[in-house]
Amino acid sequence: MSEYQKLIDEAQSAAESSQNAEELGSARSKFLGKKSQLSEAKKELGKLEERDRAAAGKELNEVRKLIEKAFEQREVHLQEEAWNLQFESERIDLSERLESLRRGHLHLITQARDHLEDVFVGMGFTVAEGPEVETAWYNFEALNIPDWHPARGNFDTIFVNLGSPEEVMLRSHTSPVQVRTMENHQPPIYIVAPGRTFRTDNADATHLPAFNQIEGLVIDKGITMGDLAGTIDSFVQAFFGTEVKSRLRPSYFPFTEPSAEFDISRPDGSWLELGGCGMVHPNVLSNCGIDSEEWQGFAFGFGIDRLVAMRYQLDDIRELVVNDARFLRQF
Ligand code: DAH
Numbered sequence: 001m002s003e004y005q006k007l008i009d010e011a012q013s014a015a016e017s018s019q020n021a022e023e024l025g026s027a028r029s030k031f032l033g034k035k036s037q038l039s040e041a042k043k044e045l046g047k048l049e050e051r052d053r054a055a056a057g058k059e060l061n062e063v064r065k066l067i068e069k070a071f072e073q074r075e076v077h078l079q080e081e082a083w084n085l086q087f088e089s090e091r092i093d094l095s096e097r098l099e100s101l102r103r104g105h106l107h108l109i110t111q112a113r114d115h116l117e118d119v120f121v122g123m124g125f126t127v128a129e130g131p132e133v134e135t136a137w138y139n140f141e142a143l144n145i146p147d148w149h150p151a152r153g154n155f156d157t158i159f160v161n162l163g164s165p166e167e168v169m170l171r172s173h174t175s176p177v178q179v180r181t182m183e184n185h186q187p188p189i190y191i192v193a194p195g196r197t198f199r200t201d202n203a204d205a206t207h208l209p210a211f212n213q214i215e216g217l218v219i220d221k222g223i224t225m226g227d228l229a230g231t232i233d234s235f236v237q238a239f240f241g242t243e244v245k246s247r248l249r250p251s252y253f254p255f256t257e258p259s260a261e262f263d264i265s266r267p268d269g270s271w272l273e274l275g276g277c278g279m280v281h282p283n284v285l286s287n288c289g290i291d292s293e294e295w296q297g298f299a300f301g302f303g304i305d306r307l308v309a310m311r312y313q314l315d316d317i318r319e320l321v322v323n324d325a326r327f328l329r330q331f
Contacts, residue, residue: 275302
């Protein structure tokens with residue numbers, strides 16, 4: 001074996017120092033190829049005496065195996081190196097993507113709307129919806145606002161020009177859902193109707209031309225102003241916390257009689273106006289085919305965006321619609 005040790009050492013260091021598959025290939029054929037010292041030695045075997053031949057052959061095989069092993073090991077090593085290089089060059093930096101995959105959440109308005117629905121559902125109401133495009137009947141007339149009525153001008157309505165016979169508009173409040181519900185359901189009725197509403201207002205710190213309201217309607221027997229006040233109070237406490245109080249102030253709406261505005265208390269003792277309410281006007285009940293001698297009810301409505309702006313003390317209500325993720329992410 002010692003005769004070949006030098007060859008083995010040389011082959012091993014040739015394999016070790018090969019830097020790529022090509023170098024390794026040529027080193028390999030130098031030590032294992034047809035013209036290699038090993039192959040020549042093999043040819044020489046025939047010249048040996050019969051009794052020496054087997055031992056010499058066996059020795060040659062062992063030497064060959066050792067050399068082959070050195071080349072195989074180097075080959076595996078070079079292959080791994082090449083793969084690593086390739087992986088490195090093909091690696092994609094995913095950190096940017098991970099950033100944008102950060103989990104999102106519902107918009108602040110949607111959260112508030114869901115929360116409002118939950119509170120009212122907890123008080124026994126169901127949720128009703130109506131179309132965002134309405135006719136004059138639903139948006140005004142059935143609500144006791146005929147076209148000569150001065151209050152009609154207060155709504156700054158966005159009209160949809162569809163021509164005659166009907167006047168069509170983007171609903172300027174959620175109150176038309178009251179009418180649709182009473183038309184389609186027999187009392188008793190306990191509903192809230194959240195949804196989008198529209199007016200010709202220009203967007204500024206306190207106004208949005210497309211905003212959200214929630215409407216409440218209760219029709220039952222023997223309903224009084226006390227039920228209205230109690231309902232508003234329970235809602236305010238459930239939504240804002242038990243320390244917050246509510247109060248009603250006399251006001252005017254064509255669809256309620258008497259009418260009121262309702263306020264909530266602030267920690268400093270001052271009051272904030274939240275929305276309007278009142279006892280459903282007998283004309284509204286009869287417009288919807290409900291006998292006002294038999295049934296009474298109350299209604300209320302307020303802006304969801306304004307409520308959110310109040311609750312989170314937003315300086316500018318437009319924050320809710322510009323969709324700056326840095327703002328939205330905070331809630
Ligand atoms: N619809 C009124 C508005 O948009 C709000 C309102 C006031 C709704 C009194 C009501 C109500 O149901 O009873 O200004």
